[in-house]
Amino acid sequence: MDMTQLQYAMALQAVPNIGDITAKKLIHYCGSPEAVFKASKRSLYTISGIGSVTVKNLQSSKAMALAEKELTFNQKHNINAFYFEETGYPYRLKHCIDGPIVLFQIGAIIWNKFPVISIVGTRQLTAYGERQCRRLVEALSVFNPIVVSGYAYGTDITAHKAALDCNLQTVGCMAQGLQNTYPANHKKYRPKLEAHGGFVTDFWSTSEFKPSNFIRRNRLIAGLSEATVVIESAEKGGSLITADLAFGYNREVFALPGRVNDPHSIGCLNLIKIKKAHLLSIPEDLPYILNWDLKIHSNSDSPKAHKSLDGDEKRIYEFLKKAGKSHLDFIASDCNMTTSKVAYLLLNLELKGVLRPIPGNVFELL
Numbered sequence: 001m002d003m004t005q006l007q008y009a010m011a012l013q014a015v016p017n018i019g020d021i022t023a024k025k026l027i028h029y030c031g032s033p034e035a036v037f038k039a040s041k042r043s044l045y046t047i048s049g050i051g052s053v054t055v056k057n058l059q060s061s062k063a064m065a066l067a068e069k070e071l072t073f074n075q076k077h078n079i080n081a082f083y084f085e086e087t088g089y090p091y092r093l094k095h096c097i098d099g100p101i102v103l104f105q106i107g108a109i110i111w112n113k114f115p116v117i118s119i120v121g122t123r124q125l126t127a128y129g130e131r132q133c134r135r136l137v138e139a140l141s142v143f144n145p146i147v148v149s150g151y152a153y154g155t156d157i158t159a160h161k162a163a164l165d166c167n168l169q170t171v172g173c174m175a176q177g178l179q180n181t182y183p184a185n186h187k188k189y190r191p192k193l194e195a196h197g198g199f200v201t202d203f204w205s206t207s208e209f210k211p212s213n214f215i216r217r218n219r220l221i222a223g224l225s226e227a228t229v230v231i232e233s234a235e236k237g238g239s240l241i242t243a244d245l246a247f248g249y250n251r252e253v254f255a256l257p258g259r260v261n262d263p264h265s266i267g268c269l270n271l272i273k274i275k276k277a278h279l280l281s282i283p284e285d286l287p288y289i290l291n292w293d294l295k296i297h298s299n300s301d302s303p304k305a306h307k308s309l310d311g312d313e314k315r316i317y318e319f320l321k322k323a324g325k326s327h328l329d330f331i332a333s334d335c336n337m338t339t340s341k342v343a344y345l346l347l348n349l350e351l352k353g354v355l356r357p358i359p360g361n362v363f364e365l366l
Contacts, residue, residue, distance in 0.1 A: 001083045003071065008033035009083050009102050010067035013204070015057045020202075022049065023101045024084070033083075033101075037064070066206075073205050079178050080105045092116065096223040096249055100202035103220075106178045107198015109146070109171055115292055118148040118221045118246070120239040121155030121231035126264050129232040130158050132256055136229065137162035138308045139283030142353045143292050146171060146197065148224050150217065151186060155231045155239070160193060169197040173220040175213035177205035200224075214238055222246035227290055229254045229280060233267025240267050243277060253277040254286055284351035308352060312337065313345055317354060320365050328361040 001009070012023045012033050029047050030036045037058060044055045057063070074081055082089040082103045090111045093099045117140070121129060133155060137147060147163035149156040151172035163170035170193060174182070178199055181187040193199070200220060203213065218238060222228055222245035230253070233239045243253050255277035258265025271277035278289055309317055315335050320326060323334075332342040346363055349355045355365050 001086055005032070005034060006081055006083060006102070007064065007067045007071055008037060010070060010081065011063040012036060013100075013102055013202075014063040014066045014070075015054070017054060017057070020098050020100050022054075024097075025049070027101070070204050070206070073179075074104065077179055077205075078106060090116075090224050092226060092251075093220070093223045096219065098219060099223055100220075103200055103202055104178055104204075105198060105200045107171075107194040108196070109169060109198045109200075111146075114144050114146050114169065115290070116146045116148060116225040117286070118225040118228040118242070119155065119159035119231060120149060120221060120228060120242045122233050122237060122239065122264060122267075123152055123154035123156075124264065125154035125158060125232060128258070129155065129256070129264065133158045133231045134162045134165075136231075136280075136283045136286075137166055137168070139352060140286065141166040141168055141308060143287060144168065146225075148173065148221055150175075150214075150221055150238075151182075151199070153183060157186060157189070159231075160189065164189075164192055164196055167196070171197045171224070172199045173217050173224070174199050174201040174203065175217035176203050176209045177201065177207055179205055180209070182209070215241060218242040219245050222251065223249055225251065227252040227254060227286065229256070229286070230268050230271060230277065231256050232258065232264045234263055235266045235270070237267055240271070243271055247276050252290060254280040254289075256280050282348070284348050288351055309349075309354070312341070313349055313354075316342065316345055316349060317365070320355060320363065325358065325362050325364040328363070331363065 012018060026036045026047065027033055030039050041055055044050050082105060084094055084099060084101050089103060119133065137159065146169040147159055148171045149159045151160065151174065160170045160172060172193060176182060178201055181190060218241050222242050228243055228246040228251060230239050230243050246253050253276055255268035255271040257272065257279055258268060260269065272279050278285065280286065316331060319331060319334055328339060328342060332339045350357065353366060355363050357363055
């Protein structure tokens with residue numbers, strides 16, 4: 001989209017009392033953002049939900065002036081803007097009814113080539129939650145997913161750092177203009193994150209920073225991904241709002257179970273109880289339910305794949321690396337494990353993209 005057309009699209013964002021749903025309705029009816037501003041009063045009045053105040057605001061030149069100023073700011077700060085009908089706009093967000101008509105992005109994000117998951121949870125993350133969050137990201141790293149979160153304390157920053165440790169793309173969804181960093185002491189992570197992913201928002205540089213921004217930000221976290229994982233949550237919290245939004249977008253939701261009397265797990269347990277979330281007992285539950293293609297995204301010889309294996313899995317991996325194809329019974333015998341345990345471990349390794357089964361209870365590395 002050229003700069004003039006982008007300016008018209010951004011101007012729609014600046015018109016008071018026009019949200020993304022109404023903006024898309026206007027664009028659909030008129031044909032383009034430019035056509036919306038050039039439409040006659042009579043034609044605008046024929047659109048359901050459009051009244052005299054909105055028509056008056058659309059006839060004003062103020063929104064175009066504000067959009068021009070914001071475009072100049074974006075160019076100065078290397079912020080990219082994507083219109084929702086452009087190719088560069090994230091594919092999954094495009095299918096959300098309230099997805100922003102213009103998304104602002106900074107960094108080196110490669111959308112639409114990799115699976116995308118969102119990881120959210122409490123800011124008061126426990127040691128258990130941190131371990132499970134890192135374990136999840138490490139196990140999923142063989143699929144090269146983009147890890148999306150909110151860049152806040154606790155779960156968010158743990159997910160971002162775990163993704164960076166696994167050399168994965170990670171994206172922070174911001175509740176303000178991209179020239180700002182919140183919380184301020186997370187500024188030290190920005191250079192690395194922008195080099196291996198980046199940040200997105202639909203807030204302008206001039207947007208007021210207020211608590212309600214986080215709810216609007218959460219729809220990006222839910223809408224960008226095919227699945228949202230809640231690591232830990234109290235009975236109420238922002239991560240549950242994100243889970244509700246993801247559920248409403250008809251995306252998969254996962255929740256990590258915890259002790260029934262642990263206040264940090266009540267939110268997750270409730271999501272599982274009311275069947276809004278799948279129970280995530282092991283990391284491999286997620287690619288299994290999402291039916292991720294192991295052959296496309298995995299590589300059993302990669303350091304990331306090997307790093308995600310535990311002790312017994314590594315023994316089987318090393319055995320098959322030397323033996324090549326082998327029967328279940330021989331694997332159990334040589335690794336000194338029961339066949340039932342080996343069968344369970346082989347399933348985990350298959351889900352991690354490390355090996356594949358062959359007819360006759362035979363297995364080989366990919």
